[in-house]
Amino acid sequence: xRWIRFLIGVSALSSLVAFFASGYSxxxxxxxxxxxxxxxxxxxxxxxYSEVENMQELEEDLRELMAEASAEHTCMSTTNHSTIPIACxxxx
Amino acid sequence: MDKGISSLWKNExxxxxxxxxxxxxxxxxxxxxxxxxxxRWTDNPLAAFGTGxxxxxxxxxxxxxxxxxxxxxxxxxxxxxxxxxxxxxxxxAGVFLLACLAYWIANQTNIRYWGLSYALWAxxxxxxxxxxxxxxxxxxxxxKTELFxxxxxVLLGAEILFKKIISMGVPGLxxxxxxxxxxxxxxxxxxxxxxxxxxxxLAMIVACATSVCGVSAAIAAxxxxxxxxxxxxxxxxxxxxxxxxxxxxxxxxxxxIGMNDVLGAAWMGGTIDSTGAVVAAGSMLGxxxxxxxxxxxxxxxxxxxxxxxxxxxxxxxxVDRQPGQKADAREIWYRFPKFVIGxxxxxxxxSFVVVPLTQGDFTLVEATYINPVTRVLRGWFFCLxxxxxxxESNFRDLAGSMEGGKPLTLYVVGQSFxxxxxxxxxxxxxxxxxxxxxx
Numbered sequence: 001x002r003w004i005r006f007l008i009g010v011s012a013l014s015s016l017v018a019f020f021a022s023g024y025s026x027x028x029x030x031x032x033x034x035x036x037x038x039x040x041x042x043x044x045x046x047x048x049y050s051e052v053e054n055m056q057e058l059e060e061d062l063r064e065l066m067a068e069a070s071a072e073h074t075c076m077s078t079t080n081h082s083t084i085p086i087a088c089x090x091x092x
Numbered sequence: 093m094d095k096g097i098s099s100l101w102k103n104e105x106x107x108x109x110x111x112x113x114x115x116x117x118x119x120x121x122x123x124x125x126x127x128x129x130x131x132r133w134t135d136n137p138l139a140a141f142g143t144g145x146x147x148x149x150x151x152x153x154x155x156x157x158x159x160x161x162x163x164x165x166x167x168x169x170x171x172x173x174x175x176x177x178x179x180x181x182x183x184x185a186g187v188f189l190l191a192c193l194a195y196w197i198a199n200q201t202n203i204r205y206w207g208l209s210y211a212l213w214a215x216x217x218x219x220x221x222x223x224x225x226x227x228x229x230x231x232x233x234x235x236k237t238e239l240f241x242x243x244x245x246v247l248l249g250a251e252i253l254f255k256k257i258i259s260m261g262v263p264g265l266x267x268x269x270x271x272x273x274x275x276x277x278x279x280x281x282x283x284x285x286x287x288x289x290x291x292x293x294l295a296m297i298v299a300c301a302t303s304v305c306g307v308s309a310a311i312a313a314x315x316x317x318x319x320x321x322x323x324x325x326x327x328x329x330x331x332x333x334x335x336x337x338x339x340x341x342x343x344x345x346x347x348x349i350g351m352n353d354v355l356g357a358a359w360m361g362g363t364i365d366s367t368g369a370v371v372a373a374g375s376m377l378g379x380x381x382x383x384x385x386x387x388x389x390x391x392x393x394x395x396x397x398x399x400x401x402x403x404x405x406x407x408x409x410x411v412d413r414q415p416g417q418k419a420d421a422r423e424i425w426y427r428f429p430k431f432v433i434g435x436x437x438x439x440x441x442x443s444f445v446v447v448p449l450t451q452g453d454f455t456l457v458e459a460t461y462i463n464p465v466t467r468v469l470r471g472w473f474f475c476l477x478x479x480x481x482x483x484e485s486n487f488r489d490l491a492g493s494m495e496g497g498k499p500l501t502l503y504v505v506g507q508s509f510x511x512x513x514x515x516x517x518x519x520x521x522x523x524x525x526x527x528x529x530x531x
Contacts, residue, residue, distance in 0.1 A: 006224035044207030046368035
């Protein structure tokens with residue numbers, strides 16, 4: 001009996017693995033994220049930030065974006081006060 | 093409990109510290125430069141074992157890893173008299189093989205897209221055996237859950253680099269570090285005062301898993317308050333299921349209501365439990381949102397060390413204290429889980445010694461010491477721990493821990509509170525206080 005239960009369990013686990021590994025995605029909006037992950041090869045399984053393969057890249061890109069936003073904001077404020085607009089045009 | 097100097101070699105907590113630091117030193121001195129792991133595969137299952145260095149297969153490397161970790165942990169098991177060395181070694185080999193199986197399933201490309209990590213498969217593989225044929229004694233001899241978890245946590249400390257918290261300046265800190273402790277406290281108080289949960293440890297694990305970073309936080313909290321395996325299994329099971337659901341529905345909801353991308357990304361970064369799911373959900377909103385969501389989550393991840401220390405201290409001084417008992421410094425020290433000290437020390441070592449020694453080059457530290465060595469080893473220890481937990485758990489005990497569904501209610505109420513509070517703070521930070529922080 002125990003071995004029958006084990007075989008049923010193994011079959012259930014194998015079916016579960018086969019289902020998720022098949023590449024199936026639910027139709028409509030429900031499967032949208034999954035299809036996006038498949039299209040752009042996004043690994044959604046990491047538990048901790050250090051497990052995300054391109055974390056360093058994401059971090060550096062964001063830092064650059066924030067620096068750009070900060071520079072742009074400073075530039076816009078300066079332009080509004082009609083002081084040194086040259087810095088703004090040269091950056092663009 | 094050994095209170096003298098002998099606790100340094102008789103206490104499992106200290107052994108976790110010694111092992112963790114031995115492996116960290118091996119990485120820092122470049123004695124170990126790479127640790128093998130089961131590879132990624134799509135159609136050919138054997139590809140998972142054929143991508144290693146050298147001969148083209150990693151099977152031999154995995155055998156060496158199994159022997160190395162087996163010998164290392166056998167030392168502790170023998171000295172602490174937890175098990176006979178021979179029995180433990182055979183059992184460890186069995187647990188290691190099951191961990192390989194769990195990794196092999198988890199590393200299938202399509203399964204990774206679903207966000208189903210090795211923790212889930214390791215638990216399921218263990219539970220399948222224990223709840224059908226029953227885990228044989230020889231296998232259980234190698235299932236040293238606490239030792240694996242504690243050693244894994246000390247290694248995790250190396251990945252927690254404190255300077256990461258300033259990656260996004262004040263906006264990131266406000267979203268990640270104001271909401272998180274508030275939600276932990278709210279959920280713990282709610283569990284005790286409103287739900288009147290008997291199991292305070294389970295309440296704390298669920299609170300940490302919900303508000304910090306899912307499985308990793310659940311492991312840290314469970315170890316810090318010395319919870320039962322069933323409590324960790326329940327919390328991890330809930331967090332894994334809800335993470336997938338939130339990854340599926342949050343970006344759709346955000347797009348549907350037309351919410352600002354940066355606000356939506358910060359919201360998801362602060363609420364979805366695991367980092368992989370956060371990156372996937374953030375990516376749905378666009379490249380900028382992906383970065384914001386990932387970095388907010390990363391800043392939140394760093395909180396895990398502070399939280400583990402605070403929980404350990406709170407448990408020793410408040411929860412475990414007998415009525416009328418004085419909690420003097422010596423008593424606190426005796427009862428304090430020592431591996432937490434190792435966990436924090438590893439984080440401080442990497443944050444304030446290793447990174448500054450490389451002129452603050454995070455990339456170099458991560459690429460040389462953390463990613464190829466300590467991170468992979470930590471993954472192995474956690475995977476071994478989850479297999480061991482599965483082998484030692486049965487559904488009857490798990491059902492008994494449910495207290496009529498109270499942990500589930502706690503998760504749902506806590507996550508709802510988390511969603512509202514994070515949205516409020518993210519709105520305040522990114523649309524009111526720092527509207528030009530990211531463009």
